[in-house]
Amino acid sequence: xxxxxxxxxxxxxxxxxxxxxxxxxxxxxxxxxxxxxxxxxxxxxxxxxxxxxxxxxxxxxxxxxxxxxxxxxxxxxxxxxxxxxxxxxxxxxxxxxxxxxxxxxxxxxxxxxxxxxxxxxxxxxxxxxxxxxxxxxxxxxxxxxxxxxxxxxxxxxxxxxxxxxxxxxxxxxxxxxxxxxxxxxxxxxxxxxxxxxxxxxxxxxxxxxxxxxxxx
Numbered sequence: 001x002x003x004x005x006x007x008x009x010x011x012x013x014x015x016x017x018x019x020x021x022x023x024x025x026x027x028x029x030x031x032x033x034x035x036x037x038x039x040x041x042x043x044x045x046x047x048x049x050x051x052x053x054x055x056x057x058x059x060x061x062x063x064x065x066x067x068x069x070x071x072x073x074x075x076x077x078x079x080x081x082x083x084x085x086x087x088x089x090x091x092x093x094x095x096x097x098x099x100x101x102x103x104x105x106x107x108x109x110x111x112x113x114x115x116x117x118x119x120x121x122x123x124x125x126x127x128x129x130x131x132x133x134x135x136x137x138x139x140x141x142x143x144x145x146x147x148x149x150x151x152x153x154x155x156x157x158x159x160x161x162x163x164x165x166x167x168x169x170x171x172x173x174x175x176x177x178x179x180x181x182x183x184x185x186x187x188x189x190x191x192x193x194x195x196x197x198x199x200x201x202x203x204x205x206x207x208x209x210x211x212x213x214x215x216x
Contacts, residue, residue: 035129045115056101073086081211112186119190149211167191170191174191
């Protein structure tokens with residue numbers, strides 16, 4: 001602790017490094033829990049309001065995690081990674097949960113009667129990507145495990161590419177079926193939200209790649 005003028009700044013030393021990694025792992029676990037909840041919503045489309053409410057709770061938890069990490073950054077002198085990478089990583093993880101929640105909310109407010117098969121496939125992709133993120137995160141703690149992080153990054157990139165393909169197929173399908181305009185608009189938005197969720201996961205993977213390159 002030291003004082004600058006009238007301001008007292010409190011710094012944490014060890015185990016601050018461990019705390020950062022713990023928060024990364026909590027954030028990735030939150031992404032996985034939200035992705036599992038979304039998959040459950042799409043696979044078992046019942047009690048929609050309560051399931052969406054649960055996903056919203058997880059989105060709020062993600063916001064809390066971001067707040068805690070930023071607070072830790074402000075009060076820690078020595079951090080394990082570049083501060084910019086810490087901010088980008090925790091923000092990208094939170095953005096992923098935000099997209100999951102936004103998708104779930106639209107299922108509710110658009111009064112979707114049942115998910116399409118393509119939407120379910122995209123939800124499963126998101127669940128797979130979240131699992132890769134969750135498995136990658138503990139390996140950031142030690143350089144010897146960076147190779148494992150890279151393997152998970154590759155899987156996430158593949159998942160994002162598959163998400164792009166499913167989006168194109170879905171958009172072609174809704175246009176070809178000449179659905180009513182409202183149905184076209186609402187499903188176009190939902191499909192795009194689902195695909196953007198895989199984009200946000202790829203953003204996390206990009207930050208992980210940057211961390212591996214900088215610190216490997």
